[in-house]
Amino acid sequence: MKSKFLFPYWCRYLGWGLVLLHVPLSMLGRSHGMINIMDTQPRDQGIFVGEHLFFISTTLIMSAGLFLVAFAKEKIEDEQIWQVRLDSLRWAIFINYLVLIISLVFIEDVPHMLELNLWVPLIFFIIRFRWVIWRLNQSLKREA
Amino acid sequence: MKNTIRVERAIKNMTQADLAEAVSVSRQTINTIESNKYVPSTVLALKIARVFDKPLEEIFILEEGD
Numbered sequence: 001m002k003s004k005f006l007f008p009y010w011c012r013y014l015g016w017g018l019v020l021l022h023v024p025l026s027m028l029g030r031s032h033g034m035i036n037i038m039d040t041q042p043r044d045q046g047i048f049v050g051e052h053l054f055f056i057s058t059t060l061i062m063s064a065g066l067f068l069v070a071f072a073k074e075k076i077e078d079e080q081i082w083q084v085r086l087d088s089l090r091w092a093i094f095i096n097y098l099v100l101i102i103s104l105v106f107i108e109d110v111p112h113m114l115e116l117n118l119w120v121p122l123i124f125f126i127i128r129f130r131w132v133i134w135r136l137n138q139s140l141k142r143e144a
Numbered sequence: 145m146k147n148t149i150r151v152e153r154a155i156k157n158m159t160q161a162d163l164a165e166a167v168s169v170s171r172q173t174i175n176t177i178e179s180n181k182y183v184p185s186t187v188l189a190l191k192i193a194r195v196f197d198k199p200l201e202e203i204f205i206l207e208e209g210d
Contacts, residue, residue, distance in 0.1 A: 078169035079185050080176065136172040143160075143175055 005071070012072035018065030026058045059118070066122040070129070084132045092125035147204045149178050152196045167191040 074081050099120055103113050153163060160178070164171045167188060176182035177192075184192070193200045 074170075076168075076170040078173050079188060080169070080173040080182055083182075133172075136176065139179070140172055140175050143179075 006077070007068055007072045009073050009075060011068045015065045015068030015070075015072060018061050019069065020065075022058055022062040022065065025061065029054050029058060059115075063118060063122070066119070066126065070122050070126050074133075080136075081133075084136075085129060088125050088128040088132065091128050092121040095124050096121040145183055145204055145210055146180055146207055147177065149174070149192065149203060152198070152203060156196065163192070163195060166195045 096117065100113070100117060103116065107113065149163070153160070158166075160171050160174045164174045167174075169188065173182065173184075173188075177184050189200060189204055193203050196203060
């Protein structure tokens, strides 16, 4: 089965590495006051100020990591994996829009909604996809 | 849809892993097909039938309500 538009298998580990890297980086940034998540408006205006650059780079690291994890090939790519992937994507989009619509109605915090929109589909997709594969492996073990 | 893959495998003395390798899918896929949890694509069904040297209809059988 030809799998187009997927990263090689090792990208998954690179992706997890980036996600893990994001944690100490953003904590460091927060403890040094470089980013303040409660600020909805940046104090300094402009794209190339330190605060904004730091925020962008950490966010980029995190989303690139999640993206690589989500769209890396499996060891054996076959049609069932494709179906699980498609199904998980559908669920992720469902959940994302549900969360988005609910937060549109009840929350007025637009910048955080953007952030939510950035993470929810990828994270939910990864959880659902991994969970189904884990269940498949479990049923295989039970058979053996 | 039900199938006779498990029986055919026993006749040919093949494990799930052997069959999986022969049709280049994962063992999980063969396992879910055998337990009727997953319906394979036409291409995969034809490949499986070819491994067993049997016509498709002898391996995959439609059920009432399909």
